[in-house]
Amino acid sequence: MRLANRVALVSGAGGPMGAAVAKRFAEEGASLILTDISATRLNAAVESIGPGMAPGTKLFSQRGSVLVREEAARLVEDGVAEVGPVDILINIVGGIRSQQMFEPFLTMTEERFDATFALNLKGNFHLTQLVAPGMLERKYGRIVNVSSIIFAGAAGQVDYGAAKAAVASxxxxxxxxxxxxxxxxxxxxxxxxxxxxxxxxxxxxxxxxSVMAMKRFGEPREIANAVLFLASEEASYITGDVLPVSGGTWPAL
Structure with missing residues (x-):
């Protein structure tokens, strides 16, 4: 098992991508600290992941918003006390809160702009600051963030593209x-x-x-497989990289 004896913290674990990552990590022997802003989604994910946990591993879940420092800190403190120090951090939380995916820049509100940046960056900021010191002290750690091919620019998604470019940077x-x-x-x-x-x-x-070489959307498990690779020893000589998981579409205008 590629993640045996490792502890992984996964944010956004109640969503399709986060749950897929958590499930894939459980299959590879990791103990898990899971969080999501939705208790309903988080509980459903835990229920589906629990039976697949390897013998001797632990699973801790706590509802909360990683965008709020106090809640992120409580998650890390309680999770580490229950499961152990975090070896792997997977920052899944992100996206666009608005039901309107596309918004021309000239009509975009400041509230949407600020909310998109907070959603895509604050959780990464808080959780990384909270767990990285322990990783550095133990001289081991894997952190995987989620950007998007939109980071290269897309009309109608100035806020999202810029926020995801910030994640890559x-x-x-x-x-x-x-x-x-x-x-x-x-x-x-x-x-x-x-x-x-x-x-x-x-x-x-x-x-x-239609613009993707694979001519289809990606599946959450395909994201999970890529994240697993970057979190494993197989990627021990890879850092600072941006890996497109995009069906052949390269980040470009």
Whole structure:
């Protein structure tokens, strides 16, 4: 098992991508600290993941918002007390809160702009500051963030693209600060089959999938497999990198 004797903290673990990552990590022998802002989603994820945990591993879950420092700190404190020090941090939380996926820049509100940046960066900021000192002290750690191929720019998504570009930049900066013992990488997915699909019309779905070489949306487990690789010893010589998981679509205008 690739993650035996490791403890992984996964944010956004109640969503499709977060739950897929947690389940994949459980299959590879990791103990888990899971959190999500939705208790309903988190409990459902725990119920599905629990039976697949390897013997001797532990699972701790706590509802909360990692965007709030106090809640993120309580999660780490309680999780470490229950499961053990965090070896692997997977920052899944992100996206766009608005039901309107696309918004022209000239009509975009300051509230949406600020909310998108907070949603995609604050959790990474808080959790990384809280767990990285222990990783550096123990001289071992893996951190994986989630950017997007939109970080290269997209009309109607100035806020999201800029926020995801910031995630990629933050990843590269932290990789330099935390080397050589802690690796920091991120993935850049294209459209993955999550709740975001529900906000797209059939015409938009067809348009988005048609530009991908694979001619389909990605599945959450395919994201989980990429994250598992970056969190494992197989990626021990990779840091500061952005890995597209995008069906052949490269981040570009």
């Amino acid at each position: 933050m990843t590269r900066s932290l990789a330099l600060e935390f080397a050589p013992h802690v690796t920091v990488n991120c993935i850049a997915p294209a459209t993955i089959r999550t709740s975001v699909i529900d906000r797209l019309s059939q015409e938009e779905q067809d348009q988005w999938s």
